[in-house]
């Protein structure tokens with residue numbers, strides 16, 4: 244059975260082993276808010292937020308780039324309605340280390356202060372480097388992370404899309420400064436087992452780094468509502484395998500889910516938790532949030548895990564951006 248809570252090194256607030264991704268909140272191109280998805284509104288997001296909190300989920304993952312800051316602004320507005328919620332939340336956001344940000348120390352602090360302004364909070368719980376695209380050394384990046392942590396602007400620090408080598412280097416650079424690396428956020432799902440097969444998941448466990456699994460239901464593809472005859476809308480670039488291949492994985496999720504009275508999404512999320520990762524599925528509605536929270540509180544059997552391992556796509560092909568996804 245899963246641990247009831249997980250800790251991020253440096254962060255005092257424990258979290259359930261499943262969080263909420265908020266990329267869709269305010270984003271137009273990929274998720275359609277104000278664009279192709281006319282049902283996605285701040286009212287439906289508010290319902291998703293409340294359903295997530297009611298289900299005991301406390302980790303909310305956002306980024307300065309999601310909807311050009313709109314995801315952070317929406318969370319800020321939600322929190323302003325109920326400031327007492329802040330204490331139990333684990334708010335995670337990200338710094339985009341674009342190669343032109345060469346003065347990374349000052350740039351990171353300014354970016355985090357702007358995120359805090361949008362979120363309406365004094366500090367976040369986890370500040371992550373969004374991708375391994377900076378031209379600066381791991382030492383310079385670690386120094387910048389250590390500075391924002393020492394300034395009390397974040398409790399914990401993390402990275403995203405980092406390979407084993409990149410993660411090990413920044414872990415060591417942070418350790419020199421007395422700062423633990425709390426997390427590495429990578430794409431991990433039954434459509435992309437690479438973090439497991441590459442040894443990244445095991446390396447995280449060795450270093451005490453929590454692996455946050457993004458796009459854990461393949462950007463909606465593993466829910467069962469999309470298929471080869473009904474592909475997902477929008478520009479969903481992660482997990483964009485041919486839907487005929489995805490359909491075989493969904494059929495397996497359905498078979499196992501039917502036996503356990505669980506939905507395909509819940510089985511897909513449970514598989515990640517049973518592997519030791521923390522999935523952060525995006526939820527646009529209360530129903531989606533409630534269904535995803537049903538990944539908690541039960542376990543797959545050894546036989547079910549083995550069948551899912553066998554039926555998963557290996558996900559070693561470079562589908563997304565190979566400059567971005569090293570992990």
Ligand SMILES: NC(=O)c1ccc[n+]([C@@H]2O[C@H](COP(=O)([O-])OP(=O)(O)OC[C@H]3O[C@@H](n4cnc5c(N)ncnc54)[C@H](OP(=O)(O)O)[C@@H]3O)[C@@H](O)[C@H]2O)c1
Nearest residue numbers: 264265266304457458459460461462463466524525531534
């Ligand atoms: N660090 C990075 O580079 C990176 C990259 C990607 C994502 N992320 C983070 O990871 C989070 C999750 O990843 P993701 O949003 O890409 O993909 P995901 O969580 O695999 O899929 C989310 C989408 O699936 C659909 N959905 C969710 N729950 C559902 C349910 N129960 N039933 C039916 N449909 C459901 C919704 O879209 P529809 O209703 O429109 O189908 C939702 O927006 C993001 O929000 C973000 O915080 C990080």
